[in-house]
Amino acid sequence: MELKNDLFLRAHRGEPIERYPVWLMRQAGRILPEYRAVRSKLSGFKELVETPEYAAEVTIQPVDLLDVDAAIIFSDILVVPEAMGLPYEMIEHKGPWFEKTIRSEEQLNLLDQNINVEERLAYVLEALKITKRELNGRVPLIGFAGAPWTIFCYMVEGRGSKTFSESRKLLYTNPVLAHELLSRITDVTIQYLKSQLVAGADALQLFDSWAGILGKEQYTEFGLKYIAKIVDSLSEAPLTVFSKGAIASLQDLAHLNCTTLGLDWNMSISETRQLVGESKTLQGNLDPCVLYGSDVVIEKETIKLLNSFESRRHIVNLGHGVYPDIDPKKVKVFIKTVKNYEI
Numbered sequence: 001m002e003l004k005n006d007l008f009l010r011a012h013r014g015e016p017i018e019r020y021p022v023w024l025m026r027q028a029g030r031i032l033p034e035y036r037a038v039r040s041k042l043s044g045f046k047e048l049v050e051t052p053e054y055a056a057e058v059t060i061q062p063v064d065l066l067d068v069d070a071a072i073i074f075s076d077i078l079v080v081p082e083a084m085g086l087p088y089e090m091i092e093h094k095g096p097w098f099e100k101t102i103r104s105e106e107q108l109n110l111l112d113q114n115i116n117v118e119e120r121l122a123y124v125l126e127a128l129k130i131t132k133r134e135l136n137g138r139v140p141l142i143g144f145a146g147a148p149w150t151i152f153c154y155m156v157e158g159r160g161s162k163t164f165s166e167s168r169k170l171l172y173t174n175p176v177l178a179h180e181l182l183s184r185i186t187d188v189t190i191q192y193l194k195s196q197l198v199a200g201a202d203a204l205q206l207f208d209s210w211a212g213i214l215g216k217e218q219y220t221e222f223g224l225k226y227i228a229k230i231v232d233s234l235s236e237a238p239l240t241v242f243s244k245g246a247i248a249s250l251q252d253l254a255h256l257n258c259t260t261l262g263l264d265w266n267m268s269i270s271e272t273r274q275l276v277g278e279s280k281t282l283q284g285n286l287d288p289c290v291l292y293g294s295d296v297v298i299e300k301e302t303i304k305l306l307n308s309f310e311s312r313r314h315i316v317n318l319g320h321g322v323y324p325d326i327d328p329k330k331v332k333v334f335i336k337t338v339k340n341y342e343i
């Protein structure tokens, strides 16, 4: 299927573009009343994630309603620990929760080994196939997974946390166990992302939401090492590594074998460009809180961001996921400003 709008893929590869492509992390979700309507018919978040027809429907909503240049498959990073034998629940107003956690060898040994990823995550692959068909070539489709360090954090902690101190504790008390778990997550993630490409994903993103809680040395040993293994196995695909908060590691991220780096709003576009040169596309990085501002503020801040680009290798996005109480009208102002900007 020929893509009608492939700006996003061209920007990944550093090919010529006539304007900057734009999409938003977490665009398929609670900001849209149309999403909440689908969700309210179901028992909850998990049923939505696990029913391919519904997942495809909410994946396409932001393409119809917000006019973004890419769709991201509606799923969650936590489907990977579940496939490994650690089921999760999504508790309303609280977030993810795991009954079992991995903090010892005995617990690690309870995880399922040699799993058939395509079978266990068939519902995501089916959602990708349906979405691809229903998008009918309008925009590219993004597949994703959590980076091993972030998935490790949820498997050890069992829930969200401000400090993830149980996870960081394990790096000091049992680094061998930590590496074993990270390796297993890495192997499953490689298989999972490869199957997403086969099912129809045009590009991939790795979310390392908790990269910023590790010091530089530890992120090299417990984070980047595994990300490098993943990107080396997928070097054919346009792939974004989004290591939120990993400012001290930008130089190392620049050496990864991927097309694109995602930046959060604390990272400087121009300083990062100096580090990476023209070897990478940069994605990001408007502060999500800008979208609480007036239309004038949104236009001004968006243009400021666009003016800071010294290269055409850019994909415009927020510096993290869009907050659920943002008015979709404000998102449209952001998108329109990017689309009307002449490069």
Ligand code: CP3
Binding pocket: 024, 025, 026, 027, 028, 029, 030, 039, 045, 072, 073, 074, 075, 076, 077, 078, 090, 094, 095, 096, 144, 160, 207, 209, 321
């Ligand atoms: O539009 C998209 O970006 C696609 C869908 C998507 C979701 N989660 C849907 C979701 C993606 C890419 C994710 C990634 C994800 N999930 C990350 C990495 C990105 C980031 O935000 O740092 C993380 C850390 C998770 C884990 C997770 N899932 C948490 C901590 C929570 C609860 C907090 C929250 O935002 O409510 C979720 C739930 C979740 N994942 C929702 C959505 C739309 C909200 C659930 C609902 O509809 O009630």
